[in-house]
Amino acid sequence: MDVLVCVKRVPLTGGKMVLTADERGIETRHLGFTVSPHEECGVEEAVRLVEAHGGSVTVVTLGPPEAEEQLRDALAIGADRAILLETDGSDWDPESTAAALADVIAADAPDLVIFGNESADAGGYQVGIRVAHALGRPCVTGLKALAVEDGQLRGEQESGSARDVYRVPLPAVVTVKEGINLPRYPSVPAKLRARRKPVERREPERRDARLELVRLVVPEGRGRQAEVLGEGPSAAPAVVELFQRLGVA
Amino acid sequence: MTVLVFVEHAAGEPDELSLQALAFALDFAGGNGVDAVLIGGADAASDLPVGTAHVAELDGGYAPQAWARAIAQLEPSVLVAAGSERGNEVLAHAAVMTGGALAANCVAAAPGDPAEVTRMRWGGSLLEEARIHGPVKLMTVAPHAVAPATAAGDPAVAPFTPELRDEDLVARVVERVDTSTGGLSLAEAPVVVSGGRGVGSPEGFAPLEELAGMLGGVVGCSRAVTMAGWRSHTDQVGQTGTKISPELYIPCGISGATQHMAGCKGAKKLLAINSDPEAPIMATADYAVIGDVAEIVPAITAELRRVSG
Ligand SMILES: Cc1cc2nc3c(=O)[nH]c(=O)nc-3n(C[C@H](O)[C@H](O)[C@H](O)COP(=O)(O)OP(=O)(O)OC[C@H]3O[C@@H](n4cnc5c(N)ncnc54)[C@H](O)[C@@H]3O)c2cc1C
Numbered sequence: 001m002d003v004l005v006c007v008k009r010v011p012l013t014g015g016k017m018v019l020t021a022d023e024r025g026i027e028t029r030h031l032g033f034t035v036s037p038h039e040e041c042g043v044e045e046a047v048r049l050v051e052a053h054g055g056s057v058t059v060v061t062l063g064p065p066e067a068e069e070q071l072r073d074a075l076a077i078g079a080d081r082a083i084l085l086e087t088d089g090s091d092w093d094p095e096s097t098a099a100a101l102a103d104v105i106a107a108d109a110p111d112l113v114i115f116g117n118e119s120a121d122a123g124g125y126q127v128g129i130r131v132a133h134a135l136g137r138p139c140v141t142g143l144k145a146l147a148v149e150d151g152q153l154r155g156e157q158e159s160g161s162a163r164d165v166y167r168v169p170l171p172a173v174v175t176v177k178e179g180i181n182l183p184r185y186p187s188v189p190a191k192l193r194a195r196r197k198p199v200e201r202r203e204p205e206r207r208d209a210r211l212e213l214v215r216l217v218v219p220e221g222r223g224r225q226a227e228v229l230g231e232g233p234s235a236a237p238a239v240v241e242l243f244q245r246l247g248v249a
Numbered sequence: 250m251t252v253l254v255f256v257e258h259a260a261g262e263p264d265e266l267s268l269q270a271l272a273f274a275l276d277f278a279g280g281n282g283v284d285a286v287l288i289g290g291a292d293a294a295s296d297l298p299v300g301t302a303h304v305a306e307l308d309g310g311y312a313p314q315a316w317a318r319a320i321a322q323l324e325p326s327v328l329v330a331a332g333s334e335r336g337n338e339v340l341a342h343a344a345v346m347t348g349g350a351l352a353a354n355c356v357a358a359a360p361g362d363p364a365e366v367t368r369m370r371w372g373g374s375l376l377e378e379a380r381i382h383g384p385v386k387l388m389t390v391a392p393h394a395v396a397p398a399t400a401a402g403d404p405a406v407a408p409f410t411p412e413l414r415d416e417d418l419v420a421r422v423v424e425r426v427d428t429s430t431g432g433l434s435l436a437e438a439p440v441v442v443s444g445g446r447g448v449g450s451p452e453g454f455a456p457l458e459e460l461a462g463m464l465g466g467v468v469g470c471s472r473a474v475t476m477a478g479w480r481s482h483t484d485q486v487g488q489t490g491t492k493i494s495p496e497l498y499i500p501c502g503i504s505g506a507t508q509h510m511a512g513c514k515g516a517k518k519l520l521a522i523n524s525d526p527e528a529p530i531m532a533t534a535d536y537a538v539i540g541d542v543a544e545i546v547p548a549i550t551a552e553l554r555r556v557s558g
């Protein structure tokens with residue numbers, strides 16, 4: 001079976017969010033980049049499915065030319081082929097993103113398309129569902145377990161202290177969450193092989209955003225440092241006093 | 250302009266997060282009307298503070314696309330729901346069906362054309378001011394951004410039978426498997442003691458387990474820990490893990506990355522144990538102990554035993 005996974009390049013922000021001068025992006029000069037853990041698990045899940053059932057894994061991203069790095073990471077995990085929908089790095093709204101992705105996916109006609117449940121940065125909760133409608137395929141979201149048998153997909157979604165089970169025919173679209181698997185660390189030979197795998201580039205058409213980003217705002221912190229109760233084991237009595245004051249001991 | 254609110258419910262009562270969405274919608278509507286739509290559950294509709302409560306008569310379990318089809322048939326121009334799993338999912342389907350634009354996890358909004366919203370990015374670590382253009386506007390409301398609507402009303406309850414398409418029922422819940430362990434859940438525990446990379450090994454969690462047990466709490470962890478395979482992802486606190494809201498949160502050997510902190514914004518008090526006095530977590534913690542977690546946590550449990558005799 002052929003599986004296609006969509007991933008999005010995002011900055012690794014660490015302990016603090018710092019904005020660019022125009023307040024429309026995160027200052028990334030000193031940052032590394034990654035994809036959402038949900039999407040990383042999506043790539044791992046696709047590779048496992050193809051290891052079990054045969055077929056191929058294609059990974060697609062819409063982003064700046066540098067997003068090739070995230071495609072190479074996915075190729076190192078075991079994807080076979082990568083497609084980069086190149087942008088100038090500005091923010092694309094969910095509708096335009098979905099339309100551009102749906103165009104390539106429709107041409108590729110995979111059996112299964114895997115998205116993250118939500119992107120790490122925008123958190124729009126919709127690109128996967130929009131693509132499913134554009135392709136006219138069923139969509140199941142937030143999966144924590146997934147299996148394919150006889151052209152049917154069985155997926156489990158967490159719901160409080162229970163799991164909801166879905167069964168849908170392929171081709172289908174799913175969105176997954178971190179925890180569905182523990183992604184492998186790519187080996188050095190796998191990373192080297194990934195460098196030689198093909199990355200196709202396309203230039204998608206951007207539409208006017210109907211969800212238009214105006215400005216980013218860093219929420220106010222509390223503007224003060226923690227009260228230090230002590231250093232090392234000698235702080236234990238002060239900690240227990242705190243527990244008693246807070247009524248937890 | 251009438252604002253339509255999708256109200257989720259269980260056991261004859263509207264969900265808390267839906268009542269928050271309703272409060273958000275009442276505020277957004279100003280003096281204009283607010284209606285509700287429910288999938289089944291006329292009981293839960295009977296005293297909502299809205300004009301009309303539309304109740305879709307649909308059999309069977311959760312079917313996101315069918316639920317969205319029912320809601321879309323009411324032809325809303327403004328549609329609001331809770332930023333719950335189902336709220337976000339149903340509204341994404343409804344956005345396609347109504348041709349509308351959806352802003353997920355809003356914390357504030359002002360009506361107009363375009364409408365102006367403030368919404369959460371990065372699990373709440375960053376806010377975005379945005380405009381929603383077009384004739385149909387959809388919003389979900391970030392959990393706990395606003396207080397729930399408390400006033401009771403006397404709505405006209407209007408049952409209707411939605412016209413579904415075959416494809417709307419392809420993806421639906423066919424089975425529900427109980428996974429409860431009977432124990433206290435991470436999301437609801439009054440005390441959470443979490444370990445990060447600084448705990449050093451899976452065995453390093455034993456003193457944290459002991460402390461959590463003595464405080465009637467549970468153990469959590471950071472993503473560095475789940476990625477290392479030291480603990481299961483069900484213990485992970487953060488943007489892509491569990492959101493917690495304990496009385497006291499005790500992160501041990503956790504640096505305080507924004508994605509971790511996105512999961513513990515609801516904690517009332519935060520006590521950090523970390524060897525680095527400059528760690529980012531010191532800017533969010535209320536209290537701190539500086540030093541090696543492997544020495545400090547056992548000293549705390551020993552002191553607890555001593556004082557309790
Ligand atoms: C989109 C996205 C989503 C993410 N989601 C999550 C999430 O849900 N949850 C999450 O946790 N992370 C998440 N992350 C990862 C996050 O960015 C951090 O990488 C992670 O939280 C770091 O874990 P840590 O604090 O345990 O490790 P580190 O950052 O390595 O910090 C270790 C800390 O331990 C201290 N330390 C070391 N030794 C000791 C000792 N002996 N005693 C005391 N202290 C010691 C150090 O001073 C340091 O502060 C996400 C990342 C991305 C990009």
Ligand SMILES: Nc1ncnc2c1ncn2[C@@H]1O[C@H](COP(=O)(O)O)[C@@H](O)[C@H]1O
Nearest residue numbers: 006007062115116118119124125126127
């Ligand atoms: N620019 C992008 N390139 C590739 N995939 C994307 C992009 N944006 C979003 N996605 C996919 O859509 C999912 C949901 O995104 P969102 O609707 O923004 O929460 C993500 O987890 C990705 O799998």
